[in-house]
Amino acid sequence: MADDLNRIRSILNTHRRQLLDKANVVATGIGYKETGGAKTDRLCIVCSVKEKVPAARLSSQEMIPSAVDSTPTDVIQTGIIRALQVPTDRFRPAPGGVSVGHVGITAGTLGCWVTQNGQKVILSNNHVLADSNAADIGDAILQPGPFDGGSFPQDHIADLTQFVPISFQGEPSGCQFANAVISVFNLGCQVIGSNTRYQVTKIQAEDNLVDAAIARPLNPADINDEIFNIGPIQGTVSGELGMAIKKSGRTTGFTTGEIQQVDVTANVQYGAGQVAVFSDQLLAGAMSQGGDSGSAVLDDGNRLTGLLFAGSESTTIINRIENVFSVLGISL
């Protein structure tokens, strides 16, 4: 047997290049010959092909001989062999679950493709696609995100089209009455020669429901409706206590969890000490880390139930998909 293997090895070494040069062949190796679907105990040279083509459609050049130096061959169909991709790679077309980001951020996760006015758009978080309110509509979105080597213009996949502003605590107030009162106050300060000026800030910002934004692709060919490592989305479902969930994200890849709390109100820290209050959230156990923001959250039946955006060492906070869809006017 060992003699056989060594003999076939040297035959394969001699003929490998010639076999791999045939249009359809993607790999060669040594294995047991299969006859009529059953494995035999005879060693042979196995040629893996992109697809099996009837002999009648092949030229004699392209045909794999039934034997090489009296060693039999076998032809099996494997399809194109690709290097295994990781979510931080560049993907075209790009599915959900991979790295994405506004030109000015590090990187987050492309949640999934959704529809607005008949147009497919990328769904992710405001803090991923719109730099936490700092972006302008039309800004470039890169896949992968800047932290993963994405650069402009090579990796420019989409343009920011809409985001839901996040209301932070302690922001300058938009209240006209309070601002008018304070400007009179500040005038008084100026009159009496004081250098003190007052500013109206929100003590209690409005509760946020979602951290969400969408971006329109430059090229429809870059759209892949599926989610990396999960597959196609099978509709939507409202998140409930005890529901088993999963996500595919840029940093921790495919993870699973369970909805442990509903009706959650939570204080969420954004970067440099900014805090935003979110209500009507879903809470799951630890299933994400920095960079997973924007991940689509699905149930056992691959139905979309939420948009992941925050977490602590032991929890993950998720926007309800029904809130995301209604605030942005989008659907699957």
Place this chain on the structure above:
Amino acid sequence: MRWIAICTVLIFPLLALGDDPGMPPSIQDVKKQHEAQFFKMAGVVSVGIGLDSEGNQAIIVGLDRTRPETESSIPATLEGYPVVVQTIGTIRAQ
């Protein structure tokens, strides 16, 4: 005139249904009512509805770290619903 009186008699109880003293408040109502008080306590980062260790619906209060003072000022039950305190850590945008 009489039909106005009849309508009033019929409609009034419908309007009053919302705060019928015979109906216990839902856990959602109780949570909503007490949420602001919890967020005034040091270290409270979340308030939600989940299950306690016996599988009963409970109000879950999340803390950024162990906070004996806050924990001691949170009641064990609110209007009949259990209140559970969990240390979950600071919640950050990811």
